[in-house]
Amino acid sequence: MEDLSGTLQSLTSCIELAMKSLYDLQTATINANGENNPRHAERYKRVRAELRAHWEHITSLLNKCRSFGADVHLLHASVTTASKDDIRELLEEMLAKCRQDVDIAEQLMARHDNVLGLYAQYRDRFRDHLDHPKVQVTPPGRIRGSPSHAARSSRRQSTGPTGPPQSTPLGPIASFVEDSIASLYPDGNQAMAEFESAMEGIHASLSRLSRFLKDQIFVCQRGLDSLYHPSHNLTPRQFQEFTDSWVTYQGALMKAIQDITRICDAVMIDAVGAPRRPPSPPEEEELSPWEVIRSTVPRFARVRRRSVETTGYRHDSHSGKTEIGITSRTPHSEN
Structure with a gap:
């Protein structure tokens, strides 16, 4: 007999993956x-x-x-009195009810x-956008203090005795920022493959659910037969296992309904893609969290350095001191 709890868990996981991977696929095509x-x-x-x-x-x-x-609970409560x-x-x-549910499945x-x-x-069309992008999009550089940066830094250390790696307060923050930014640049081909795999999983879960309901038809039919043919009776142990299993199934059904309802709302969220930003630095350059964030924000103003001019000098032969005359000139700001 099929296990309903496992089927529901698989069904919910596949539905959630389908929702997320479709969002990632749209994000990737927008980026492209x-x-x-x-x-x-x-x-x-x-x-x-x-x-x-x-x-x-x-x-x-x-x-x-x-x-x-x-109804199973009611049957269990009334079997000895009704x-x-x-x-x-x-x-x-x-x-x-079971026959109707099988038809629905x-x-x-x-x-x-x-x-x-x-x-x-x-x-x-989705595939064409991924295979022939109009723009080349690359995520920002790695962040100092993140796990990926730490791994790369450790490979650069010279050989010799070293102490245990020390964690820094920046680690969790950098990881969060890096993961958040990475989510803006999903792999479109991977997202497409995950979506199609998730949809296959949903179909397989529905098929298992249908088989489970057919098993319940068999149990109900056997219960009816036992009213007129005692030799067809379920044993007390079989009946107890049947009713006990439905106590567990009720909780699993409620959780699945709540989770899938939440996903039904989330799936309607439209992807927006990654923000446009200046060209990213070379791959080997490692950025601080602030540098990564600033790299995604447009530059709205430019500050020019103040120029310095030297106008002359005077040397005192008695004291040995030299005085240099300096004037500052601030150029007009750019329009």
Whole structure:
């Protein structure tokens, strides 16, 4: 029998990865174009809207599964006190719910293919932007104090006895700044591969969910048969395991519904791309956090150095001192 908790965890993880990788893919194509082309943005908007609607239908199915779980709890509570007719009626209702849920799961798998079909219409265009960028975008240099800088610095140290590496207060801050900046420059090809892999994972999770629901149909049908054919009875241990598992499943269903609902809101956020900035320094140059931040901010003003002129000198032969006359000239500021 399929494990619902594991299926839900996989489903949620794949949906979250699909959301994030699609955002990264759009960011990468914006960076490659040097702008967020309205027609290009509209394609991503359509894909995101289809994904959101699809995932909302998945949460609707999960809510139906929670309703079935409530019936399992009711069955467990009444099996020793309710009449045979009441138990039969409850089992028939549970059986009908399961069959309906299996149909919905099958429809969701078909809808999933339709969403992939829409993405496939635009995939070549997305790929073309990545393969033929209009601008070359490179992330800023590494930050002093970050893990990547520390690793490179350690390789440059001369051989000989050294003490243990010392952490600096800048480390966590530099790591945060570096990670934040790196998120503006995702690998578009990797993001595309991750999105497609995540979509395959979602389909596989829906297939496992469908098989799980079919297993519940079998249990309900066996329960009905046992009312008239005692030889078909579930053993007390089997019945207890069945009801206990649904206590765990109810919590897993609630968490999955909450997580996927949150992702449904996040998937509609439009990517903006990295800010335009002056050419980055050579790869080997290591920058401080302030230098990295300043490199992404346009220069709005220029300050010119004050020039100094020497007008002459006088030497005193008695004291041996020489006096130099200096005048300062401040040039007019640039327009």
